[in-house]
Amino acid sequence: MARTKTTPNPPPPVNCKALYHWDPEALLAETSQLNTHEDIDTYKQSKSLDKFHVFGRELNVFLKVLPCKKEVPMCANDRADPNEPFFFMYTTVFKRLELRLPFTGFERALLTEVNVAPAQLHPNSWAFVRAFVILYNYLGHPPSVDVFLYFFEAKNPGKKLWLSFNGVVGRVLLTLF
């Protein structure tokens, strides 16, 4: 029997509201502005990204930055393409806080402990994480999640369900960024 050539149906439009019914409207409306490969190339040439190693470090051949579809919100998951794990991240965390990838064991353990996605941790809280690691390097010790959570508590998410770390009263170690 002769095979008939078929063209795949285009994927149906993503109904984010139905998929992520628990997400607040403000979060569903939050989408990336890096929508094309040109956008990413322009971003990569930004001077402040000299130390952003996700693009350059040899180890990171497995990590890549892809453009986001305009209509896909930050809270989207891999339901559309379960074969390729990904996460979203705010560019400001790389630009202003100089976070680098891949995440360190400490960063991964902290995200796991508080059970949030990388972008779900408020950028100001990423600043605490970064400064804590730098401080620990100075003291010559590997950073500890338990010590971090002695000085900071993971507080109620805001309207976008961000998780924030707040300094514990009487144990203030770092200033607000």
Added chain:
Amino acid sequence: MKICCSIHGPTFLDEFPLYWVEKPRLKKPRSLEDLTPSDREMCQLLKSLGVVFDTAKLIKLEFFAKALKRFQDQEMVESLGGNVLQDHVAQGLGDFLVASSLALSKAQDAQDLRPEMVKLKEELTLKTKVFSNRETAMY
């Protein structure tokens, strides 16, 4: 920005949630009793120093090793001694302070740490005064 990891890649994206979760795990601060002895010592040391580090400056200086070290030394020493120190003095005293504090934290029980730090602070103030006098005499 969307960051992907090849499924053939190492375990860069293991463990933590990749996608937004409905219920993050809110955490009350840890108490000392929850910690391992070494973590407890570190908490007590950092708390006893009474230094509130400038987050923005730490991040800004991360890739400038010398400037970062000088800044951290100064933050610690100035917080303890309350004196305005010359950079190189701060660096020397900062080293001394970190080394002494770490040694102390290992040697002392939690209850004994605070008086020891007060003693250390007095010692530092004295050393600073002696050095300032020496600097004044030089000029």
